[in-house]
Amino acid sequence: MENQEKLALSIRKEMIQFNLKRMRTVAWTLMYVSTIITIIHYGEIFFSKTERAMVPAYITIHVILFYIDLAVLLFVKEKKIQISTHNLRKYESILLAYIYTVLLLITVITAIDVYFFKHAVLYEVLFLMICTVFAVPFRKFYWIILITVPAILISAYISHGISSESIDIFLPMSLIIPIGLVIQRHTYKVQKQFMTQHILLDEEMIKSKQLATLLAKKNNELSEQAYRDTLTNLPNRRAFNNKLTQIGQQLNNSKSLTVMMIDIDYFKNFNDYYGHLQGDEALIRVAALLKEIAEKYNAFAARWGGEEFVFVSQHALKFAEHVCEEVLEEVRYLNIRHERSKIADIITVSIGMCHVNVSNIEQLKTCCDLADQALYKAKQNGRNTFYSKNENYDEGVCSPI
DSSP, rough: OOHHHHHHHHHHHHHHHHHHHHHHHHHHHHHHHHHHHHHHHHHTTSSOGGGGGHHHHHHHHHHHHHHHHHHHHHHHOGGGGGOOOHHHHHHHHHHHHHHHHHHHHHHHHHHHHHHHHHHOOOHHHHHHHHHHHHOGGGGGHHHHHHHHHHHHHHHHHHHSSSHHHHHHHHHHHHHHHHHHHHHHHHHHHHHHHHHHHHHHHHHHHHHHHHHHHHHHHHHHHHHHHTTTTTTTTBHHHHHHHHHHHHHHHTOSSEEEEEEEEEEEEHHHHHHHHHHHHHHHHHHHHHHHHHHHHHHHHTTTEEEEETEEEEEEEOOOOHHHHHHHHHHHHHHHTTBBBBBOOOOOOOOOEEEEEEEEEEEEEHHHHHHHHHHHHHHHHHHHHHHHHEEEEEETEEEOOOOOO
């Protein structure tokens, strides 16, 4: 029910918007007609002496029509028409007031035409134009017909009685009024159907866009999950491999690169003694530290697997050694108790580093293998230290701690 009410309100807004635009078109047309007719009447050259008596009334009514149409063009502008729930009735009232006022004024002119010229052409033409142009419900339209049409017919009867002149007026109106009402009903019905389909289509498009946005968001989340370690929230091994591929694709010339393999010392003993929950907490804290250091030096940190992490940076060798020393020191500074460690009573790490000047993807992979070998060597040398391989792939110990 709520959706139906919302749809009905949207249709109503669109119909008013449509009619207000059409009202401007009618206003332009009637301004032109009023101007031409006023000029013709002002000259009085087409009228007999008796007929000239009606000229002031004609001019007055057409001047009024001219200024009404001018007001419509000045104050009802398409770009400024913003239909909302609050101003819905106001714009409806403006539209209906315009239609009713125009028909009433034209009825006065037609009554004069009936008396002097024995025709109601102006009313008939304007009535058909309104029925064709505006899409208005019949219930808001019929009472103005009940006022204007009888007034014209009474004027014809008073002026000419039951005569051929009256028949010439009655017959066209008896045909045109029903035809106009049929056209008006059809115009309203077709326009309403069009608006309904347009609104429903817009709603479907909005839903489709929202669904597409939601799917894109979910795909991004899934993609993020696929490349991120769920425990530590660091990039995982797959993300690390993608990073290496990305670096390899950007290798136009030889580039300085450092790969560090970082392993928590005696972590199995830690898990066996403190339990896996404490082990997970320790991994999370070490990972957060590595992420902070990586962001500090514009490097890339990832979880390699288990208690191992990998660190990639594009700095000079001396700077890379400084980063290794900082990682070792900052991990110790975390002061995570480890009573089953054979080298300290807190958690420490060992680091294997490879620093090379790479020019292709194969050298990158080799660098990772050498960093892993250097990590093994650091463990052999007592842990809680780092060990490096230089750019010629020769071994060299870098200041064991």
